[in-house]
Amino acid sequence: MSLDVVLFTAIASAIAFSALAVVFSRNIVRSALWLLFTLIGVSLLYFLLGAEFVGATQLIVYVGGTMVLVVFGVMLTAQQQFLKIRIRPQEWLVAGILASALFVLLVTTSFHLGEGKNSPPAEPMPGSGPLGVGFLTQYLLPFEIISVHLLVVLIGAAYLARAKRRPGGNRD
Amino acid sequence: MENADDMIEHDLILMSLVIFAPAAFGLLVLFFPPKWTEAVRWCALIGAAATLILSLCLLIDYHSLLNRQSDRGLRSMHHPSTQLDARIDESMRRDTNAVRWPQIGDDLVASVPWISRFDINFAIAVDGISMPMIVLTTLILFFAVIASWGIEKNVRAYFALLLVLETGVLGTFFATDLFLMYVFYEIVLIPMYFLIGIWGGGRRKYAAIKFVLYTLVGSVFILVAIIGLYFTNVRDFVDTATVDDRAAERMKENPRLSKESAESREYHTFSIPILQRAGQAAMLRLNGQGDRLADRDSKTEGKVNILGRGVKTEDAINRMNQPFFSANFQYVLFLLLFVGFAVKVPIPPLHSWLPDAHVEAPTPISMVLAGVLLKLGGYGIIRLAYPICPWAAEELSLFVGCLGAFAIVYGAFVAMGQTDFKRLLAYSSVSHMGYVILGFAVWSTGAKSQYWAWGMNGAMFQMIAHGITSAGMFFVVGVIYDRAHHREINGFGGLMTTMPLYGGLSAILFFASMGLPGLCGFVGEVFVVLGTWNYNPGLAIPAILATVVTAGYLLWTWQRVYLGVSTNPVNSTYPDVTAREAIVLGSFCLLAIALGVLPQTLVLAWMEPSVTAQVEALAKLKP
Amino acid sequence: MLSWLLATPGRLYVVATLLPLAVFALLLIGGGVRAVCRPYRETHGFARFCYFFLGGHKPLKSGAYLATAGIAASAVLAVIGLVRFLDDSHALSPIEVEHRWAERTSWAEVGATESGPAIALDLGYRIDHLTALLFAMVACVSTMIFVFSLGYMHDEMEETHEDHEAHVKRPGRYGRFFLFLSLFCFSMLNLLIADNLFQVFISWELVGVCSFFLIGFYHERRSAGLAANKAFIVNRIGDAGFMIGLAIIWTYFGTFNFQEIFTKLASDGPPMPAYLFAIAGIGVFLGCVGKSAQFPLHTWLPDAMEGPTPVSALIHAATMVAAGVYLVGRCYPLFSPDVRLLIAYTGMITLFLGATIALVQTDIKRVLAYSTVSQLGFMMLALGIGGWVAGLMHLLTHAFFKALLFLGSGSVILGCHHEQDLRKMGGLRRKMPITAFTMLVGVLAIAGTPFFSGWYSKDLILSNAMGFALHDNQHMALFIVPLFTAGLTAFYMFRLWFLAFTGQPRDHASEHAHESPLTMIVPLMILAVPSIIVAWGWPLWDPHSSSLAHLLEHAKPGMANGLDREDETHLAGWLALAAAALGVTTAVFIYVLKKVDPASIQAKAGALYGFLKEKWYFDEVYDAMFVRPTIALGFCSARFDKKSTPAAQAEVADRTMNVTSLDGVLNVLGLGTLAIGGKLRVTQSGYIRRYVTVLMVATLAFVAVFVAVYFVG
């Protein structure tokens, strides 16, 4: 039992457990918390896989940025009646069956896909250097597009979230 | 060699003028200020009159073309070089080597590339089959414009749409390119929808939508057939020189295209004459007579020379394993085309749109609808369905004949049961167009092919005669509708005493549509019946007995409307026909008498050669 | 113009035929222009001039004179033509005659292909003895009738004429009467000179149309309209049969020309199977039955009496109805022996039918109409049994005396102020002597009294009938029935004469009767002469020696020679005379000496009298068997095609989903697509979770397929 197998099983089980917790927890705040743990688990996985730069980005951008947004969202809208919104059991049943069927199928595909590749190759994963070069040469176009995309998102979000002046004084 | 001024193709200019003059006047009318209704009417009238005169010049031109090349001998005006295929083939041959032989300006065939990528060109031509239709269209539209003097609601739009409609119809008759014909065929629908939908009677919306949808379904069938035809490789039926030129052009356009070998070169076209030759070859092959195929210039006896110059018969035959040359493709193609045009003719199971369209349309529009639009269907069948898939046409000729005979009898009986005057005339149109279909179907070959020639010529003449009588009859109803504002046959009575001139003129039209000798209705019916007996007595007898039923319902209507003394006194207060109405009615009666007394000099002399040539071309295919 | 006329004498006949047509065209255009100018006569000067030049308010008298002059000219030409033709036929050889008296041009040419010359429908004329004689007869009789109608139609001259039956005020229609009469004369003459069946068919229908317009002349009267329709449609049924015959001939002979058909028939027999040849013959005969009002299609002739009397005289006595007999005579070789037998029996039934009904009719014109039906039956019988000359001779003689009788009845009707009922007449002999005398001549001629024209022709028919019956005594009825009917004919004709002219006037109308004006009397006297002398031949007392018969002998078609078996012993003649005498004595017994009261006979006859009075119930039978079912079929097929709903519910009807008619199918198609659209709409429910579930199902499906294809397969 080499070290990374042990590590992988630990992290994987943590991620799995917290993902399930996100789904099954009734309270929206608690599921937000579990989501946080899932994301952190995933970044650990990246480190395990040797993609440090991606792991770091995940930690900073995803956990730092997106999770904060999600938590904000939860806090802003967490009125009492929205914390625990019940849904009918048979919807659970249907979704559950479909999800598990999908999972089984995907697992069979992953077994087929992963046949030949049992041992990780010798050379390490390209670090932040080759990544940077890659972004500015071969993948320059996606890089530029993503920057424009972020700008658009910025403007959009700002416009959408501006406080609307109700005609005739605002609420508060 | 031809002198310089022949470089300009006079016929292209004249023909295009005839097609687009109405549209031009139509657009001109739109620029008039709304209050000038009188000026709009006169402008539209001048437009229609100009088109009529132009089409008559074209007729004289065509007549002189026939005369110029006719051998004065036994069969005057039947010289093979005057036939449409020969003229088009000649002009195509001149196209390819335009340097040495420039286009001749008076062969009444013209072709200008339109969308060269798909080899679609603005190909127009005139021959004995399309010329009568063209003159009939311009004539009836001219009278329709006169009849539209009573229209009050937004007059400019009305006349613009009417004249654009005329362009659509004329274009269909001129086109010898399938795509162009389809475009014009569709142009006809839109103005017709608005004309019925806006200026119509009570339930005009329902009638207009029903009319357009029904005809669209029909034209979708035709579109499928056209596309099926386009994807057939017809290189064997075109001179090898043309095929090589086309390949060279393609190479020039996009050099990166892989170099096709001489063998695998393809030639796709929308041109009707070429597809006709392919259809005829298909018939020969399906009849197991592939060996009768021959080069266009070969003079051997018994051969059918429809292959392109320089094409050898053997490789033409083994290139015939395309779907087009298989039996069921021919069946499907014929049924698609036939059903597509049958909706327009209309043939009974598919005729439900006609009574509603007629009842709701204003008088001038139902004159145009009955006089001209029904002929598009008949013209389509004789120009497309029969020549392009002759084998299936011959196999199904009994089926088509039965449809025609059924149409005659069914139309007559249903007309007898009507109480609305226009609906009665609509069904009588269905019955009269049944003769046209019967005339097409009487496929007899070999020594007896003359009887089929009688049938076909009878059908063509019946189309012209029905055009005149039905337009006249609808105008008759229009005149009485303007006075009585209702069309109930039982509501009239004693019109002969109150309106003697109106009674006299409509008597001539009534008896013309009943098929009285000496008037135009008789000629078509007799030719068809004489041609039918040889094909199948079982079809001729219902057609003959139906004349009794036709006489029955028309005379019954005549008696209820014109004779006796009218029940309600208001009928006796109607003024007699005004001068304008008298001119229209009088000219229809004059035409009916003239065509009935002198069919040979007026129509048959220049129509019959082309129709008989087509019959001969198809008849000799069968062993 | 004259040179063209003299080029070949045959053109004489063409001009004679076209004259009435020219007059027709002139009158039509004149009437049309006048009608167009009527509304504008105050405003426009020129319109005013035209209107009053063409007659103004009162119908124009000159139009009628023009028409009469036209027909008189063609009558003169006809007589000249007859004379020239007769001496030509003596002097010249048949080919020479053929060349001078026959010509044709092509009317419509189609089908000129490599495989053969164009087969053409052509128009032409060919004169032979039969045509020349008939042409002269028709032209002369028409002229007499034109002159008669100048007087008879006089009351149509007034500006507003009060129609005594429909009681409505209407403008006079003097010009229109002569318009249609001239068109009729043209088509009748054209029919006679035609050298092919197609031209005969054209004039066949034209004649039908003219009789339609003339019967329906008083179109205010409902009965006139119905009668006109009935006449035209029954004729049209006959013409449909004629057309079937034409189609068969055209398909197998390739031509319609009489000469070509007869030479081909004579040389190698009918070029088609026997049953088809028989059908062709029956078809052509059906056309004649329709036109000559023979047995199945006779019901229209009595109703045609609705038209003015000169019309009945010209069309429904002398000429048009004779056309059928003429055509049977003209295409005699076309009829196979058993078709001829059918013709004979049809003739026999018709003559018996007509005579029995005429016995009980009280309307003077109806009696004459049924007598015409009966006499035509005689002619058809004669032609059927091979007596070609007898039949056509009777046609000629009958035309003269029947026209005389009809015109006489016209003058009687006018004299008695439009009274047509015999029971209201009586004793007119004293008030209308000339009419009475001329009608007596007619009655004597039709009854077959010796030395009158009727005697010669009827005697010939009966002797032929006897010869035929003796030759093949299975057909004895073909002699007995006509013999008996000859007696009946004598009885009902004399009954008419005695009721009308002898005894005391029974009604104020006949009391104040007055003799008709000169224009009506002169034609009667002129027509009386040929009724007597037209069939005379030397020796006078021998019925078989009629000059007319010898003339017609020339025109007999070759194959008809061996057929007529005349009975040499004149026994038939004497028997016929006896029957006629018997008929006359009974008539005298009942109506002059009044030994027996006709009313008592009617009482005794009871049902039989009712049966005959109702014209053997043919009208009711035909109405029930043909007319009503056709109209019913019409209405239910209209109902099948589109359920006609009144406008109000039409909107709703089109929305309901029931297929009530062929048109309903369309509505159902439309509504069907609407319904499908409705159902699909429900899937867009608006709940995001449902969309996601659909999403999951879709991905599941894709992945499953992917797995199945790549890994399992």
Add this chain to the structure above:
Amino acid sequence: MTELGLTPYLCLGAFLFCCGLLCIATKRNAIGILMGVELVLNAANVNFVACARYVPQFALEGQVFALLVIVLAAGEAAVALAIILNFYNNHSTVDVDKADELKG
């Protein structure tokens, strides 16, 4: 247990993906759906990076993709949140079932 292959990572990715879908399908709270979406995106990333690790020529592309997904997820979350807040302000509810005006 032998060497750690690619398959376990892919299985983990699949599991995360299914949990994400399940979360979207069952949560009635808009933010819950947002979290589900985040889970799905992470599942994809795991697969990307795992494949990058085990397939040498895919190494660079895998990471680039992962990075792009992360950045995009951030942007997407921002916009989603703006929409949810707007919806919340107008309808004072975050329950997804109430937002069904767009039904057909």
